[in-house]
Amino acid sequence: MKVVAFERSVQGTGASRRLRNAGKTPGIIYGGSAEPKLIELDHNALFHALKKEAFHSSILDMEVAGKAEKVLLRDFQMHPFKPMVLHIDFQRVDANAKIHVKVPLHFLNTETAPGVKVGHGIVNHIANELEVSCLPADLPEFIEVDLGALELGQSLHLSDLKLPKGVSAVQHGGEENPAIVSISLPAGEKSAEADAGAAEGDKPAE
Incomplete structure (x- = not known):
C-alpha cells in the first residue's frame, strides 16, 4: 500500500x-x-x-x-x-532485519466445521491475531486457520497453524502452545443439559 x-x-x-x-x-x-x-x-x-x-x-x-x-x-x-x-x-523497515508484527488470523470453513454443522456448536475465537517474526519480504498479510475438520469440544492450537516459510510465531511467556480457536456448545444449551441431568437424578427410583 x-x-x-x-x-x-x-x-x-x-x-x-x-x-x-x-x-x-x-x-x-x-x-x-x-x-x-x-x-x-x-x-x-x-x-x-x-x-x-x-x-x-x-x-x-x-x-x-x-x-x-x-x-x-x-x-x-x-x-x-x-x-x-x-x-x-x-x-x-530494513530489508535485512527481522521485524515483529501482529498479523490478523483469517478463519476458514467455520460454517462447515463438523462441530458447527453437525454438533451445533459455536466458534470461539481465542485469538484474532498472531505476533510473528520475519524479514519484511516474508511478511504475510494474514494467516489462515482452517476449521474444516474441527469437532465439537475440540480446539486448534498454535502448533496446528501452517505458518508461511520464513515466518515464526513470537510468544511472550504464558502457555507454550496456546489455543487459537475452539468449538463448544452455547452456554444456554450447556445449562439446559445440566438441568435435564439434574432432573433425571431427582426422579425416585422405581
Whole structure:
C-alpha cells in the first residue's frame, strides 16, 4: 500500500491543533539509521486507510517529499469520542532485519466445521491475531486457520497453524502452545443439559 505524506516543520500542541483544523494529521517516522522525521498526512485519506486490515499489517510505501521508504504502522491515537486521528507513528523497515508484527488470523470453513454443522456448536475465537517474526519480504498479510475438520469440544492450537516459510510465531511467556480457536456448545444449551441431568437424578427410583 502506498501512503503519501508531507514534511512537517513545526511541532507542539498549538501547531498540531492547527493542522487538525486544516484536515491534516501530524505524525512521525522513526527507526533505522536516519533521524526521526516529522510528517503530516491528509486526515480523510488516513482515516479510511485505517479501516483496511492490510494497512495495519503490511509493509507500506511511504512517499515524503518525492522520496519513498518502506515503513510499518506502529501506533495511532484516536480522539476519545470524535472520528478523528490525533497522531500516527510509522517505523522504518530494513530489508535485512527481522521485524515483529501482529498479523490478523483469517478463519476458514467455520460454517462447515463438523462441530458447527453437525454438533451445533459455536466458534470461539481465542485469538484474532498472531505476533510473528520475519524479514519484511516474508511478511504475510494474514494467516489462515482452517476449521474444516474441527469437532465439537475440540480446539486448534498454535502448533496446528501452517505458518508461511520464513515466518515464526513470537510468544511472550504464558502457555507454550496456546489455543487459537475452539468449538463448544452455547452456554444456554450447556445449562439446559445440566438441568435435564439434574432432573433425571431427582426422579425416585422405581
